[in-house]
Amino acid sequence: MPPIPGSGLAKGLAVTLRTMTKKTVTAQYPDTQPELPPRSRGVIGLFEENCTVCMLCARECPDWCIYIDSHKETVPPAAPGGRERSRNVLDRFAIDFSLCMYCGICIEVCPFDALFWSPEFEYAETDIHELTHERDKLREWMWTVPEPPALDPGAEEPKEIAAARKTADKLAAQQAQEAQQAQQAPQTPQSEEGGTS
Numbered sequence: 001m002p003p004i005p006g007s008g009l010a011k012g013l014a015v016t017l018r019t020m021t022k023k024t025v026t027a028q029y030p031d032t033q034p035e036l037p038p039r040s041r042g043v044i045g046l047f048e049e050n051c052t053v054c055m056l057c058a059r060e061c062p063d064w065c066i067y068i069d070s071h072k073e074t075v076p077p078a079a080p081g082g083r084e085r086s087r088n089v090l091d092r093f094a095i096d097f098s099l100c101m102y103c104g105i106c107i108e109v110c111p112f113d114a115l116f117w118s119p120e121f122e123y124a125e126t127d128i129h130e131l132t133h134e135r136d137k138l139r140e141w142m143w144t145v146p147e148p149p150a151l152d153p154g155a156e157e158p159k160e161i162a163a164a165r166k167t168a169d170k171l172a173a174q175q176a177q178e179a180q181q182a183q184q185a186p187q188t189p190q191s192e193e194g195g196t197s
Helices: 007-021 056-060 105-109 136-145 157-183
Strands: 043-047 068-074 085-096 116-119
Touching: 043 136, 056 068, 056 105, 068 157, 085 136, 105 116
Parallel strands: none
Antiparallel strands: 043 116, 068 085
């Protein structure tokens, strides 16, 4: 059946009329902050203590916008007779957000959970050089990273939390045992002073 002439125009006008009768909702940004979804990709925060300078994030970044500098440091042996070890010490960790395309590959490949998404998105600058955030600035973004969602009730406890709880329980038992031994230790009798007449 051939289309009726002008049916496309009538459909378009019907959409326009329906839209005209609805109330418009305008978010008054920046007076009213938007409600962002929990997994928003705003800016990347660095948890520096977890970074081992493995360079995976910089190697996997398709934009090459992560800059890392480090040096090796010798660590003395943990036990007598042990050998010295060397470890990488982070000197510089910077992300150039003028190049970053917010793909999240660096966060996914980090094996030590040193990079996190923050929902903060208001970090525009008038100078493009200011969009290169050094590690101090990246550390500040960590305060804005939301807590991870709660685990399912039937989920297995993460191995990190289980190991930390086991260590804490062992330490508490050791401290309780030391306190009990201190109470049971025989107290030295004080010599009585006195003379005979």
